[in-house]
Amino acid sequence: DQQVKQNSPSLSVQEGRISILNCDYTNSMFDYFLWYKKYPAEGPTFLISISSIKDKNEDGRFTVFLNKSAKHLSLHIVPSQPGDSAVYFCAAITGTASKLTFGTGTRLQVTL
Amino acid sequence: NAGVTQTPKFQVLKTGQSMTLQCAQDMNHEYMSWYRQDPGMGLRLIHYSVGAGITDQGEVPNGYNVSRSTTEDFPLRLLSAAPSQTSVYFCASRGTGGRSTEAFFGQGTRLTVV
Numbered sequence: 001d002q003q004v005k006q007n008s009p010s011l012s013v014q015e016g017r018i019s020i021l022n023c024d025y026t027n028s029m030f031d032y033f034l035w036y037k038k039y040p041a042e043g044p045t046f047l048i049s050i051s052s053i054k055d056k057n058e059d060g061r062f063t064v065f066l067n068k069s070a071k072h073l074s075l076h077i078v079p080s081q082p083g084d085s086a087v088y089f090c091a092a093i094t095g096t097a098s099k100l101t102f103g104t105g106t107r108l109q110v111t112l
Numbered sequence: 113n114a115g116v117t118q119t120p121k122f123q124v125l126k127t128g129q130s131m132t133l134q135c136a137q138d139m140n141h142e143y144m145s146w147y148r149q150d151p152g153m154g155l156r157l158i159h160y161s162v163g164a165g166i167t168d169q170g171e172v173p174n175g176y177n178v179s180r181s182t183t184e185d186f187p188l189r190l191l192s193a194a195p196s197q198t199s200v201y202f203c204a205s206r207g208t209g210g211r212s213t214e215a216f217f218g219q220g221t222r223l224t225v226v
Contacts, residue, residue, distance in 0.1 A: 043217030098143050098162045104154035
């Protein structure tokens, strides 16, 4: 039972354009959401997060939007850069926050 | 500051062999976890620990054992390796500063079971 889903396994975007990565969840008890970025042969690294009491969080080129009623969040990258090419995982937390539940990941390729 | 260190980076096992994947962190984090990454499956939680002496199962615990005798170390044991355990394994640690506390990951162990 996949509680966090990323339905697009891959996405290709031109440099300078907007990248939009989507994530859906089924567990209404999730109250904190995070995005991680992963380069090949490296561990995931934290990118940005959002609490369920907010609908938007922005950090430089990265913005995460949360739609609680739709159980949907998205990560916007503007403008996209070649260095953003990586696999992006969304993750969710509930309760004691001792563990993260990850999605399946979306591979983003930013082309020149 | 080393962060989260996993060893080995690569390993090939024969079916039925056992081995231990090592994970150590130097950030005094209470929470530690093991994940496996498989194509199309994302990162799936195997086991986790909320402190020394306390462990619990994640989504896919079968075939794996863990222990947490110290805050720093969280080894993952494969009891009898199977080809289905071919995967990339990641160890992660987090502090107890609340939901916003970042999780730090090791560089991963690529395991092949033949």
